[in-house]
Every structure is written in structure tokens, then in C-alpha cells.
Amino acid sequence: xxxxxxxxxxxxxxxxxxxxxxxxxxxxxxxxLTSMVMGIxxxxxxxxxxxxxxxxxxxxxxxxxxxLIGLLIVLVVGFWV
Amino acid sequence: xxxxxxxxxxxxxxxxxxGILLWLIIILELITFGLGIAGLxxxxxxxxxxxHQSRLQLNSFIGTVNTMVLLIxxxxxxxxxxxxxxxxxxxxxxxxKWTILGGMLFVGLKCYEYVEKLTGxxxxxxxxxxxxxWLMTGFxxxxxxxxxxxxSFSWWHLKTNPSSVQGADLESGAAFWHMCxxxxxxxxxxxxxxx
Numbered sequence: 001x002x003x004x005x006x007x008x009x010x011x012x013x014x015x016x017x018x019x020x021x022x023x024x025x026x027x028x029x030x031x032x033l034t035s036m037v038m039g040i041x042x043x044x045x046x047x048x049x050x051x052x053x054x055x056x057x058x059x060x061x062x063x064x065x066x067x068l069i070g071l072l073i074v075l076v077v078g079f080w081v
Numbered sequence: 082x083x084x085x086x087x088x089x090x091x092x093x094x095x096x097x098x099x100g101i102l103l104w105l106i107i108i109l110e111l112i113t114f115g116l117g118i119a120g121l122x123x124x125x126x127x128x129x130x131x132x133h134q135s136r137l138q139l140n141s142f143i144g145t146v147n148t149m150v151l152l153i154x155x156x157x158x159x160x161x162x163x164x165x166x167x168x169x170x171x172x173x174x175x176x177x178k179w180t181i182l183g184g185m186l187f188v189g190l191k192c193y194e195y196v197e198k199l200t201g202x203x204x205x206x207x208x209x210x211x212x213x214x215w216l217m218t219g220f221x222x223x224x225x226x227x228x229x230x231x232x233s234f235s236w237w238h239l240k241t242n243p244s245s246v247q248g249a250d251l252e253s254g255a256a257f258w259h260m261c262x263x264x265x266x267x268x269x270x271x272x273x274x275x276x
Binding site for chain 1: 091092093094097098099104107108111112115118119122123126141142145148149152153155156158159160162163252255256259262263266267269270271273274275
């Protein structure tokens with residue numbers, strides 16, 4: 001369990017670095033890159049919720065509510081900016 | 082040192098990991114911050130150049146480091162629960178201590194960033210971007226501070242009277258702490274990267 005959590009942590013940190021690199025190299029953040037950044041944020045959100053918060057063990061209602069809110073935020077930011 | 086841990090069926094809709102009241106709070110907080118982010122995006126579309134110039138004045142390096150600090154702290158919190166379930170109180174206390182230290186580091190870096198902004202005269206009423214920046218990061222920081230108080234309280238009880246700390250109580254603290262993670266995971270790209 002601890003090893004699994006550690007693997008997830010490395011994935012999360014890797015994804016954070018990918019997001020930061022987009023800024024460090026001053027890439028022009030166009031619409032598709034905004035969607036990409038928010039997509040990465042969504043993956044991180046789901047990893048923390050399902051792995052660290054043990055949401056995978058919870059009733060479907062809580063999984064659905066959390067995923068729905070996360071996806072709505074990603075869609076609003078990713079496709080509206 | 083070992084304590085017996087009572088098992089809870091989290092598949093039951095009324096017993097999500099951390100408790101139903103805390104999950105109602107989590108859902109409401111996510112909706113609230115989600116609406117805040119939607120407001121940020123709405124005003125960003127009205128004043129794209131102001132938002133772009135304002136975003137460039139934020140320290141994205143500290144933002145990135147703070148994201149990693151919070152994620153590492155969340156990892157320690159997840160391990161705290163694993164160790165408590167296995168009945169290993171010494172390891173539980175150790176992981177909880179590192180979780181709290183991670184939270185304190187986050188607060189320290191956030192305060193440094195705030196001082197940097199205030200000395201640069203970047204205040205709440207400068208423009209809509211900074212209004213959202215101060216309000217959303219400020220409310221998030223308040224949640225982190227509340228989380229630190231809850232976790233410190235649990236740590237103290239684990240140290241003085243381990244049998245008084247129930248698994249459900251610790252899971253509630255953990256769920257609150259991870260909620261701070263979840264909110265920050267959307268605040269970071271919304272404020273520091275996309276405009």
C-alpha cells in the first residue's frame with residue numbers, strides 16, 4: 001500500500017513538473033494548451049481523490065459527485081478561457 | 082504499541098471514508114471554489130490582457146513548489162491512515178508529524194509569496210485578477226490552517242492517549258486535508274498558468 005502511494009506521488013509530482021515546464025519555457029498558452037493543463041489537473045485531482053482519499057472504496061454517489069464537480073471545473077476553465 | 086481498529090463499510094452511502102458530514106463539506110467546498118474559478122475565467126475573458134499581465138507577476142516557481150509540498154504532505158497523510166489501520170501507532174504518529182510539517186512549509190511559502198506581493202503593491206483592489214487571487218488563495222490558506230489545527234490535535238492525542246484516537250476521527254482529518262489538496266490542484270493552474 002505504501003509503495004502504491006509512493007508510485008502515485010511520483011506520478012503526481014511528474015505531472016506537476018510537466019505543467020510547470022509549460023510556464024518555464026514561456027510557451028504561448030493557447031486554447032489547446034490550456035485544455036492540456038486542465039486535463040493534467042483533472043488527472044491529478046482524480047488520483048488524489050481515488051488513491052489518497054480512498055474514494056474508490058466509497059459508494060457510487062460520492063464517486064459520481066466528486067468526478068462530476070471536477071469535470072465541470074475542467075470543462076469551464078479548459079474550454080472557456 | 083498497537084490498538085484495535087474497528088472496521089467500517091465505506092460502500093454504505095452514509096459512511097464514505099472520512100464521514101458523511103465531512104463529505105458534504107467537501108462537495109460544497111469544491112462547488113464554492115469551482116464557482117470562484119468560473120468567476121475568474123469569466124472576468125478573464127472580459128479583460129484578457131490585464132489578466133495575462135497580472136498572472137505574469139505571480140511567482141509560478143513558488144506555486145509549483147507549494148503544489149509539490151501539498152502533494153507530498155497528502156502522501157504522508159494517506160500513509161498515516163494505512164499505518165493506523167494496521168495498528169502501528171508509532172509509524173502513524175511519524176507520518177502525521179511529516180504531514181503537519183508539510184502543511185507548515187506550505188503556509189510559510191504562501192506567507193513569503195504574500196509578503197512579496199504586498200511589497201510590490203499588488204493588492205486586493207488592484208484589478209479583478211488580484212481580487213480573485215487574494216480571495217481564493219486566502220480562503221484556501223484558511224482551510225489549510227484549520228486542517229493543521231485538526232491534524233495537530235490528532236497528533237497530540239496519538240502521543241498522549243493513542244487509544245482515544247478512533248480510525249474514523251483520523252479519516253475525517255485526512256479527508257479534510259486531502260480536500261485542501263483537491264482545491265489547490267485547480268487553483269494552481271487557474272491562477273498561475275492559464276492566463
